[in-house]
Amino acid sequence: MQEINHTGSRTTRLLGAAVILGLVVLFFLGWFVAPEDDEQQDAVRMIFVHVPSAIFTYVAFMTTAIGSAMWLLRRSVWWDTLAAAAAEVGVLFCGLTLFTGAIWGRPTWNTYWDWGDVRLVTTLILFLMMIGYLSVRSLGGPETATATRAAIVGVLAAGIMPIVNRSVEWWENNTLHQKSSLTDGNLEDMTLFTLVVGLVVWGLFFWWAVLHRFRIAWLERELRSTDLDRALEERRAEGEPEGEKV
Amino acid sequence: MLADIRLVAAKDLRIEWRSRVTLSQVLPFALLVLVLFGFALDANRAVLDAATSGLYWITVLFVGLMSVQRATAIETTDGARRALLLAGIEPAAVFLGKALAVMVQLLFVELVLVGGVIVLFDASVESLPLLVSTCVVATVGIAASGTLLGALVAGVRARETVLPILLLPVLAPVLIGATRAFDDALGTVAVDGWAWLGLLAGFGAINTVLGALAYGVLLEET
Numbered sequence: 001m002q003e004i005n006h007t008g009s010r011t012t013r014l015l016g017a018a019v020i021l022g023l024v025v026l027f028f029l030g031w032f033v034a035p036e037d038d039e040q041q042d043a044v045r046m047i048f049v050h051v052p053s054a055i056f057t058y059v060a061f062m063t064t065a066i067g068s069a070m071w072l073l074r075r076s077v078w079w080d081t082l083a084a085a086a087a088e089v090g091v092l093f094c095g096l097t098l099f100t101g102a103i104w105g106r107p108t109w110n111t112y113w114d115w116g117d118v119r120l121v122t123t124l125i126l127f128l129m130m131i132g133y134l135s136v137r138s139l140g141g142p143e144t145a146t147a148t149r150a151a152i153v154g155v156l157a158a159g160i161m162p163i164v165n166r167s168v169e170w171w172e173n174n175t176l177h178q179k180s181s182l183t184d185g186n187l188e189d190m191t192l193f194t195l196v197v198g199l200v201v202w203g204l205f206f207w208w209a210v211l212h213r214f215r216i217a218w219l220e221r222e223l224r225s226t227d228l229d230r231a232l233e234e235r236r237a238e239g240e241p242e243g244e245k246v
Numbered sequence: 247m248l249a250d251i252r253l254v255a256a257k258d259l260r261i262e263w264r265s266r267v268t269l270s271q272v273l274p275f276a277l278l279v280l281v282l283f284g285f286a287l288d289a290n291r292a293v294l295d296a297a298t299s300g301l302y303w304i305t306v307l308f309v310g311l312m313s314v315q316r317a318t319a320i321e322t323t324d325g326a327r328r329a330l331l332l333a334g335i336e337p338a339a340v341f342l343g344k345a346l347a348v349m350v351q352l353l354f355v356e357l358v359l360v361g362g363v364i365v366l367f368d369a370s371v372e373s374l375p376l377l378v379s380t381c382v383v384a385t386v387g388i389a390a391s392g393t394l395l396g397a398l399v400a401g402v403r404a405r406e407t408v409l410p411i412l413l414l415p416v417l418a419p420v421l422i423g424a425t426r427a428f429d430d431a432l433g434t435v436a437v438d439g440w441a442w443l444g445l446l447a448g449f450g451a452i453n454t455v456l457g458a459l460a461y462g463v464l465l466e467e468t
Contacts, residue, residue: 072463128415135411139402145468149398152460153412156394159456160416163449167419170445171426 007215015208022201029194037191039108046104048194052202053097057123059206060090061130061157068154071147080147081221083154085213087133089206094127121168122161129157143221250335254343259350261320268351272312276355279305280362294367299428302363303421306388309355310417311410313348314392318400318409327400327465337462341393345457349389356381372433376440380431383443384424386450391416394457397464419449 008016030048037044067083070076101120102112114120133153137146187195262268283301287293294301321327330340360377363369371377395412399405423442430439 125415125418128411132408132412132415135408136398139399139404139408141402141468148463148467152394152398152464155460156391156416156456159452160419160449163419163445163452167422167445170442171422 007212007219012208012211015204015211019201019205019208022197022204026194026198026201029190029197034191034194035188043104043107044191046100047191048198050097050100050104051195052198053093053100054123055199056202056206057090057094057097057126060086060093060210061126063210064090064130064133064154065158068151068158071151072155075144077147077221080151081214081217082210084137084150084217085210087130087137087154088213089209091127091130091134092209093206094123094130098123098127118165118169122165125164125168126157126161129153129160133157143224247336247339250339251343251346254335254340255346255350258317258320258344258347262316262347262351267316268313268355272309272316272351273355273358275312276305276309276359277362279308280359280366284366291368295369296434298363298367298369299425299432299434300421301367302359302428303384303424305359306352306356306384306424307414307417307421309359310348310352310388310392311413313351313355314396314413315406315409317344317348317393318396318405321397322400331465337465338458340465341397341457341461342454345386345389345393345454348393349385352385352389353381356385369432371431373431373439376427376443377431379443380424380427380439380446383446383450384420384427387420387446387453388417390450390453390457394453394460394464397461398468400464401468420446423449 026048030045034045034048036042063086064083067079067086070079071083098120101123105114106112133150136150136153139146139149280301283297283305284294287297321330360371360381364371392413395409395416399409399412402408423446426435426437427439427442427446429435430437430442
C-alpha cells in the first residue's frame with residue numbers, strides 16, 4: 001500500500017508558494033506603497049486584512065450551505081467533505097474578521113464593539129452558529145448520520161441568516177460601519193490596488209487551506225475503512241487456532 | 247395528518263401530565279431565574295423595569311431548552327424512536343405533534359412568567375392582544391427549531407451540552423423580535439411591536455417547514 005505522510009501535491013505546493021509570495025508582496029504594498037488615510041492614518045491599512053477575510057468568510061459559509069444541500073439531495077460524500085472543510089476554514093476566517101474588525105474599530109470608532117452595527121452582530125451570530133456546526137461534526141457516531149446532522153445545521157444556518165440580518169437591522173438603525181469600501185469610490189488608487197491584491201492573496205490562501213483540509217478529511221475516511229479491511233484480513237490470515245482443529 | 251399530529255401531541259402531553267416534569271421542575275426553575283435576575287440587578291426597580299422584556303424572553307429561552315431536552319429524552323429512552331418510526335405515522339406529523347406539545351407547555355410557563363414579572367418586576371400590560379400574539383407566534387418558532395435540533399442531537403452522548411450551542415444562536419432573532427414586541431406591549435419603549443410580530447412569524451414559518459421536511463431524514467438516518 002502506498003504510504004502517505006502529507007497532503008501536498010504539485011498543485012497545492014505551487015498554490016502554497018504563490019500564497020507566501022503574495023503575502024510578501026501584500027505586506028510590502030500594504031505597509032510602504034499604499035498611502036495613509038487623511039482621517040484614519042495608518043489604521044486604514046487594516047482594510048487589507050479585514051475586508052478579504054470577511055469576503056472569504058462568506059464564501060466559505062456559502063460553500064458549506066451548498067455542500068450541505070448537495071449531501072441531503074444526492075448523498076454526495078465529496079460535497080459533504082467539502083462542506084466540512086470550508087466550514088472549518090470559514091470559522092478561522094470569521095474569527096480573524098471579528099478580531100481585526102475589533103482592533104480596527106478601536107482607533108477609528110473609539111470602541112471595539114458596536115451593538116448598533118448590523119454586519120458586526122450578524123457576523124458574530126453566524127460565527128457562533130458555525131461553531132455549533134463544527135461541534136455537530138465532532139459528535140461521533142456513524143459517518144452518514146454525522147453528515148446528515150451537520151448538513152441540516154448547515155442548511156438551517158443559511159436559511160436563518162437573512163432573518164438574523166433583518167432582525168438586527170430593525171433592532172438598531174444607527175450604523176457606524178462604512179458602506180462597502182469597494183464600491184463607494186472613495187479609496188485612493190494605490191489603496192484600491194493593494195486591496196485587490198489582498199483579495200487575490202487571501203483567496204489563494206483560502207482555497208489552499210480548504211484543499212488540504214479536504215484531503216485530510218478524505219484520507220481519514222479512507223483510513224477508517226481500510227483499517228477495518230486490514231483487521232479482517234489479518235484475522236483471516238491467522239486461520240483456525242491449532243487447538244480447535246479436530 | 248391532523249389526527250396524527252393530535253395523537254403525537256396528546257401522547258407527549260399525557261406523558262408530561264403523568265410525570266409532572268414541567269409543573270414540578272421547569273416552572274419553579276423559570277421563577278427561580280426571575281428571582282436571580284432580581285438579585286443580579288440589585289433589585290433596582292428602574293433597571294428591572296427597563297430590562298423586563300429582555301429578562302422575560304431570556305428566561306423563556308432557558309425554559310425552551312429544558313422542554314426540548316425533555317421532549318427528546320422521551321423518545322430516546324426505551325427505543326421509543328424506533329417504535330415511532332414503525333408506527334406508520336408520517337414523520338412530518340410526528341414533528342408537528344411534538345412541536346405542538348412543546349408549544350403548549352411553553353405557553354403555560356409563559357403565562358405564569360407574565361404573572362411573575364408583573365408581581366416581581368412591577369411590569370404593567372399596556373396591550374394585551376400584542377402580548378398574547380407575541381407569546382404565541384414566538385413560541386411557534388422556539389418549539390419548531392427546538393424540536394428539530396432536539397431530534398438532531400438525540401442519541402448522541404454529548405447532547406445536553408451541544409443543544410444550547412446549536413439552539414441559542416438560531417433563536418437570536420426570536421430574542422430580539424419578541425423583546426422588542428414586549429417592549430411595546432408592556433409600554434417600556436415606544437416601538438412598533440406589531441411590525442416585529444411579522445418577523446417572528448417569518449421565523450416560525452421557515453423553521454416549521456424546514457423541520458417538517460428534515461424530521462423524516464433525521465428519524466431514519468441517525
